[in-house]
Amino acid sequence: MRFQGSDRYVATPDLMLAVNAALTLKRPLLVKGEPGTGKTMLAEEVAQALGMPLLQWHVKSTTKAQQGLYEYDAVSRLRDSQLADAESVAKVRDIRNYIVQGVLWQAFTAEQPVALLIDEIDKADIEFPNDLLREIDRMEFHVYETRETIRAKHRPLVFITSNNEKELPDAFLRRCFFHYIKFPDAETMQSIVDVHFPGLKRELLSRAMKTFFDIRGLPGLKKKPSTSELLDWLKLLVAEDIPLEALQSADDKVAIPPLVGALLKNEQDVTLFEKLVFMQRHNR
Numbered sequence: 001m002r003f004q005g006s007d008r009y010v011a012t013p014d015l016m017l018a019v020n021a022a023l024t025l026k027r028p029l030l031v032k033g034e035p036g037t038g039k040t041m042l043a044e045e046v047a048q049a050l051g052m053p054l055l056q057w058h059v060k061s062t063t064k065a066q067q068g069l070y071e072y073d074a075v076s077r078l079r080d081s082q083l084a085d086a087e088s089v090a091k092v093r094d095i096r097n098y099i100v101q102g103v104l105w106q107a108f109t110a111e112q113p114v115a116l117l118i119d120e121i122d123k124a125d126i127e128f129p130n131d132l133l134r135e136i137d138r139m140e141f142h143v144y145e146t147r148e149t150i151r152a153k154h155r156p157l158v159f160i161t162s163n164n165e166k167e168l169p170d171a172f173l174r175r176c177f178f179h180y181i182k183f184p185d186a187e188t189m190q191s192i193v194d195v196h197f198p199g200l201k202r203e204l205l206s207r208a209m210k211t212f213f214d215i216r217g218l219p220g221l222k223k224k225p226s227t228s229e230l231l232d233w234l235k236l237l238v239a240e241d242i243p244l245e246a247l248q249s250a251d252d253k254v255a256i257p258p259l260v261g262a263l264l265k266n267e268q269d270v271t272l273f274e275k276l277v278f279m280q281r282h283n284r
């Protein structure tokens, strides 16, 4: 099984290499990169390309590792125990009826090999990755309530994404294969845009790309626009049928692009950009 990219997702050779390395090593692939550079989509595309179902675990600041294994629903059991009918009595007696399987449990017990995405692991607290070391390493965990051990029938292909909001512990890193999705260069970006907008007018595209990379190159920008923002912006330019001249006049003067809110996401950045446009105009 090897990943070759897909017709909806542009994978650079080093990214394909990383996916295949993780497959060979049977270790999780830890993917980092700026927001909107296709980390989450990578897992979806690889799973699809390899014909594996994808189980997703979206991590939040309150997520605990245990929730990915199982949860014991004590409240339901207590409620059922207050009912007197025979069905409830029988149900309450077996604690297994109140064990709710988490996504790791489902991945471990699936009949076929599956892909598992642990998305945005850096959102949880620092204990979260540490609490999953053994599960990721040995692919098993113990259920104390029922005294059983759940072992993976097939080792899932694990993707872990991070936006770098927190450092991950060394012991956790040791168990992963790491890949940083670099921000796409102009050529790769062009291919990504082509995938999303196959019939886009070349001239509109090249002007929009120039504006986009100019904005990204502004020193001191708080939030650089990324791939997904360029795609949003292009979608708007097409939908609103924005004329070419609005993007950049023929004498190559810099102008504030229309619908800039798709690219710049805070007022400081918009002001910075306006100042630059103003200065360039005066220098001519």
Ligand SMILES: Nc1ncnc2c1ncn2[C@@H]1O[C@H](COP(=O)(O)OP(=O)(O)OP(=O)(O)O)[C@@H](O)[C@H]1O
Pocket: 008, 009, 010, 011, 033, 034, 035, 036, 037, 038, 039, 040, 041, 042, 161, 163, 192, 195, 227, 228, 231
């Ligand atoms: N290599 C690519 N090929 C095709 N589309 C891409 C690629 N990279 C990004 N995109 C587009 O950008 C969008 C955002 O990608 P995705 O949600 O995977 O980003 P992310 O890295 O997970 O971002 P975040 O860190 O904010 O979660 C995708 O829906 C897709 O349309």
Ligand SMILES: [Mg+2]
Pocket: 039, 040, 041, 119, 161
């Ligand atoms: Mg994501």
